[in-house]
Amino acid sequence: MKPRKRHVLLLLVLMFVCTGMNEAIEPISTSIAVGMAAALTGFLARYQNILYYLHECCRPEWISFNRSGLETDLERKLFGQHIASRIILKAVTGFMNNENPKKPLVLSLHGWTGTGKNFVSQMIAENIYKEGMDSSFVHVFTSELHFPHASRIETYKTQLQQWVKGNVTNCAQSMFIFDEMDKMHPGLIDSIKPYLDYYDKLDGVSYRKAIFIFLSNAGGESITQTALDFWTAGRDREEIELKHLEVALSLSVFNNKQSGLWHTSLIDKNLVDFFVPFLPLEHKHVVLCALAEMEAKGLRRDPDVADRVARDLVYFPKPERVFSVKGCKTIDSKLDYYT
Template identity: 50%
Template sequence: MLAHSNGAAGLHPVPALCYGGYHITGGYKWWCLTSSTCLGWSLPLEVLSSWYCSFSKCCETGDCRVTNNITGLESDLNRRLHGQHLARKLILRAVRGFLQRPQPEKALVLSFHGWSGTGKNFVARMIADHLYRDGLKSECVKVFISLFHFPHPAYLDSYKVQLKKQISETVNLCEQALFVFDEAEKLHTDLLDTIKPYMDHYDSIGQVDYRRSIFLFLSNSGGNTINEVALDFWRAGRAREEITMEYLEQRLWMELKESPGTAFAHSHLLEENVIDFFVPFLPLEFHHVKLCARDAFLAQGLPYTETALDEVARMLVFVPKDERLFSAQGCKSVSQRINYILP
């Protein structure tokens, strides 16, 4: 279905449904004011953007696709990320500090480490949801999954060209772009080194400035060291909240550097300090899993009891064998487990 608006050259087709973004149609520049009505002008986009943003919060970022809702991010991290005092504090400070700088020296690069189900993907989604109007669906956000997007070593040269092209096109489209690399430990070293210049201290590459970009690497590597530290604290009768970044960071860095099976060990990202922060995600204990179960019940609009939360948590496997302290799956399958206890 098409709507029409009179322009200087007559009738021009306009999409009937618009979503508050810019659209280029038949040489005309369209500003979508509502979900069902578009008005067309031949004025420059920056003029229309400036006019519209005088009535809207989008002028705070200069791009209505970018929201940078740090208050919302802080609230979500505090309410919904369980058992991760180090990650919560470090991520919030890093993202807030980066966005407050008028001209960063380089892109922000965060590397999330820990067992599966501890919250790495969960936080990446939070960041996208609060920094971009359309979250992970935003044209400013690109997610790459190692074994899905780059499965065959024989095509490595082609992957390198495609990856550079996608990063360049995304930053050309959105100055503040977000790139998420899931299963980063399985990325080929050459791929990491190919994208290193976009994260390093360069004013521009090919006349494009990448210094407002954000790169997130999500990896299970380093999980053993993180878990050993958490277990040592528990055995010593110390609260996990006493674990500090100063105590953990060097140990995590050494495991990443010395692990022969990970891309990080051989890439220049570690050697040349391109990664700004290594973010540890601690293993989750029984009471953390119960909090995840509570959140899952609430998300589905279902009532719950303490007995129900205990039952969901007991369905998971806990390790080590003797202590049964940490969930081997984190909170990854909690929402699916709820279905088994519903009447």
């Protein structure tokens, strides 16, 4: 077969193999159909092993969990979050190693801005999907962008159900990230409650291998207060455990009228597997963020510059300057000024 014809046929095969869609195609003549079937059969016999490497498919060649990679990323790139690191690694590892999970993995990440919630979501995606956040199986929803108008909440509910169902139908191992949950209209997220529950299938679709991650600033006050109490008592922040935060965090989120999780059945029915607290960052953590950003930019790691960048941020409480108000969020732009 000539190279050009081989490439054309390859594209036809990829259309059949990788779309994962079940809709019927337009009718074509019997002779053309038979001819295509014969050609595709012969082609697949020779090139079956390489097809799945050329275009992203919902297959192990493109979706494969890298536990050691996630563990390394959490250790080397996430600073000051010993609780979150431990929960994320165990939760994702346990779920991905389970060939027959009873329900989707549902994680709710909470804490003030700049503490690493979005960063951790990216780490999870990058260690499951070959294409990381660019994967067609990773879907990000931002409340103010995708669901801006309270008057259209019923429309949003229908759309959200369709989006989730359509993408899970296309690939069972889909990931959905909902950012700005504290700005989402209350009641909207309950529309996908059945998909997060303990059902084998709903209308012929299984959601049990999907991952749902909620990101929210809600609950940040209770997390910060606990961290401040430990600091005031002279205790090390590494002594803070999940048991010190989990109950107060879940109650705070459930009763927060400004949160998309306010009085949600997801919490009421215990469908959130883990409430993951992200602690406020101290000066030493911001320095580590600055050093890591230097390395990512290809710059020389300069502790003096990193310290100056960290000192330039706003901290609270004002007299003691313990925790960074914005965490590590503005480090990138600050480095451009100092280097």
